[in-house]
Amino acid sequence: MQGEELLRVTGDDGERTDAARNRRLILDAAAEIVATCGPERLTTDAVARRAGVGKGTVFRRFGNRAGLMHALADEAGRSFQHAFMAGPPPLGPGAPPLERLIAFGEASIERMRFDGQILRAAEQQGGPDLDHPTQQLTRLHLFVLLRGLHVTDPELGAYQLSAFLNAGLLLHLQERRGMSNARLIASWRALVSALAVDADPRRTSPGPL
Template sequence: MTDALLPLANGDTERCDAARNRRLLLDAAVALVDERGPDGLTMDAVASRAGVGKGTVFRRFGSRAGLMLALLDHTETALQQSFMFGPPPLGPGAPPLERLLAYGRARFGVVEVQGELLRSAENSGSSRFAAPAWAVGFTHVAGLLRAADVQGDIELLTYAVLAPLEATVVLHQLRDGRLTPERLVRGWEDLVLRITRPDSPE
């Protein structure tokens, strides 16, 4: 019996054993980031931690930039599962505006915990917007804006809503701007309310 095939983001397929090996490499990368920080993550170190040759890592991810983007998707799986299948208000069952606000809070929470990893992935030298995780989040937010009957250019409004949630922006505001996490969340929620309820009184 042959192994089942799983779809890849580029439309190709991979065998289940290859998918397991991919998870092994990504788990090794996560462990290294926890120990050394993103700047200490190298293809050699991942290969050594996973117990494979460096060529295996390069064949699987192509480059460190490819590894970082794959790692970004890997670390966001829990958030994606929560907003697609979890309980409300983040998951299905709550009104779209409540779900959108819950998504933002959850996104800020991920950045607080894994901000350096996300920052490094966003600035890895490969297109941040090519990562499947980014596309999933974008589609989710755009769908919530439409469900909330928001008027205007939904695509551009989705970019506007997501931009303040990028790890690079959040970490700059926290460290260089010395803004508190609470202030960032309140400001983002105010932005969302102005977009979704433009005619509401101040």
């Protein structure tokens, strides 16, 4: 399946069994540390201890703390990527572009409850990495949907929309500003509907979905 092929972009590529097992042990240990103690407690030392592997193994596999953080964020994003690329509509293929765009924003906002901490921590490792494969995949998805809506500049539109779904921003709005997911989703819906209306002058209101 094509979706599965593309997902390789952020995944493992033909690793040997023992290497794959170590990778799994390390990532599970890292995820436990983040869930229990918060991302600021994630160090290569702590992960090696908890996974029962040598520090050298963690280092060879993931490099430094930032590498580990990004690998964790990729893990967290894997099932989400599968859902929007190959899962059931409206998030997955089969629904009209506007409906899929709205569903994408909803899912991105809602997954912050589970993945937000680690996504933000990964973003903050030297600033948001716009060239990261996960970011590229997200933008490619948004690009295809925006092109389907006939917006004038779908490439740039994908950058704009993904900036709004940045984990650091969403968590700030949820945690520091106390904004509900319902409010964030309503605003996302208004935004993408506006873009769709703007692109196609025959439509004068967002209309029912």
